[in-house]
Amino acid sequence: MREPRRRDPDRLLPADPTTRAVARELYRAVAGAPIVSPHGHVPVEWLAEDRAFSDPADLFITHDHYVTRLLHASGVAYADLGLGGASADPREVWRTLARHWHLFAGTASGYWLEEELSGVLGIDVPLGVETADAVYDTIDARLAQPDFAPRALFERFGIEVLATTDDPLADLQGHARLAGALAGRVLPTFRPDAYLDPDGADFGQRLERLLAAESAPATFAGYLDALAARRAHFIRHGAVSTDHGVEDPATLDLDEGSAERLFAAIAAGAADADQRRAFRAHMLFQMARMSVDDGLVMTVHAGVLRNHHTPTARRFGADTGHDIPVRTDFVRGLRPLLERFGTARDFHLVLFAVDETVYSREIAPLAGFYPSVYIGAPWWFLDAPDAIARFRSAVTETAGFSRASGFIDDTRAFLSIPARHDTARRADAAFLARLVIEGRLDDQDAERIIVDSVGDQPKRVFKL
Known part of the structure; x- marks a missing residue:
């Protein structure tokens, strides 16, 4: 199995040492600031119902078109990823991502996935064919813990405002249920x-x-x-x-x-x-x-x-x-x-x-x-x-x-x-x-x- 990899604390900052030092101080001024997210598409039901996420594939792959589109471009059938109501084993979907993980090198979606695995889930083992099952099992175990339920993560992320997008005819009962239930607002x-x-x-x-x-x-x-x-x-x-x-x-x-x-x-x-x-x-x-x-x-x-x-x-x-x-x-x-x-x-x-x-x-x-x-x-x-x-x-x-x-x-x-x-x-x-x-x-x-x-x-x- 590959060795754990530590995320560079200066990632994305300038390579020049002098400029990097200034950038590091500026980043520190906001690194822990609350998150104000006035436009997004997280379903309000996730927070209103506060149910555990079903499995790693559903959370990281199936509903993320940044991920699925690049897999599709490389010949992976959408049905094999469980899209469109197709039946697919979540573990096999995860293994498919692991086999194609090299495709995401240098992409924003690859960077975000690594940030989620490391920063949110505490997984620093690089994803690959040989690590796919171990990483899947670790994520699956994490998602079953109360600390990884949607509301607990909302609080941990320091979200002050989170906006959803909603159909005009929605009754918005999910939002009504959340009023006052969280430290931040869901709009x-x-x-x-x-x-x-x-x-x-x-x-x-x-x-x-x-x-x-x-x-x-x-x-x-x-x-x-x-x-x-x-x-x-x-x-x-x-x-x-x-x-x-x-x-x-x-x-x-x-x-x-x-x-x-x-x-x-x-x-x-x-x-x-x-x-x-x-x-x-x-x-x-x-x-x-x-x-x-x-x-x-x-x-x-x-x-x-x-x-x-x-x-x-x-x-x-x-x-x-x-x-x-x-x-x-x-x-x-x-x-x-x-x-x-x-x-x-x-x-x-x-x-x-x-x-x-x-x-x-x-x-x-x-x-x-x-x-x-x-x-x-x-x-x-x-x-x-x-x-x-x-x-x-x-x-x-x-x-x-x-x-x-x-x-x-x-x-x-x-x-x-x-x-x-x-x-x-x-x-x-x-x-x-x-x-x-x-x-x-x-x-x-x-x-x-x-x-x-x-x-x-x-x-x-x-x-x-």
Whole structure:
């Protein structure tokens, strides 16, 4: 069996000794700070029910599309990983990961998995074919212990705020059960995409359920009232934000009559592609209007073509690793929205991108003018050490540090939350240390900035 491997305490910090020394001190200032996670995808049921995680494969592999997509690219069938309801022995799934562990060298997902194994579970034996069963058994034993139940881990991770993402028709009883049960807060997030996009699966049925839930008439005004009522339901349960995942961040301001006629065509299933595109754009505009009215922070995750491989989507469902980034135009797309609401008092719009070219060209300049616009942290494929450094370099000279959202982990993998936040803290310490060494910041300002970035900054942006 391979020898245990100790994690480098200076991992991700600059190689240059002088810069590393500065970065080390900056990192120490925030290493133990509470975690503020205002956007993520951990199911609220895990914490509400507080049941032990079922097995290592389910926890680390089956629901983590970062992991499954790379295995798939190397010829591993999704069914063999237990996806899509397929029957698979968890131990065999784990052995599959162990056989392919070399594929994750240098990847962010590999780094996070090692951080989880070592930092959360205390396992320092390198994963491989010869260690797979021993590591599996150790994890399995750990997960059966009370200290590794979801609520105990929540407290151990030092989570001050954790947001989930939730269907607009969710009753949010899980959140109600958690109110006051933990030292930190667990907040719902209003995610209405499936009720705004007529190209989405089962849109017609969802529309009917939404209107029925609020006893609203099948008119555009009734539709808007139903959405507003569901937002109010979320606010009563502690929500502070909405989340919108769109391929194209286009917005459109329609007059009342045009919007009503468009809605009628959509509801009847008679709208053509241009009309459906116009409806999506108008509804993104309407979501901004509602945020101005009710105060919910509006987050937009744009630039992703969902379910790129149709046969995989049909067989295994959404969020299975084949959502692919596309080029994005925030400047033209959001102009109607920002013309109307960009300077509205207390409106907060957080823009997330997976097209790195927009950071310096579009998002930073927008955030550098509009008081409503904030720069979303690197998201998805970009929430990795080198990408975080590129992000900081791209936006800081234009918009500074104050216009950023704070780190967003955006994860479904509960055990990766502390690993992801630690990664961002180390990456920011490295970036700020360089500015100190280059004489562009003094060390006191650098420490103030990094402390602010993990606490007060996300609290301000997300109205916490």
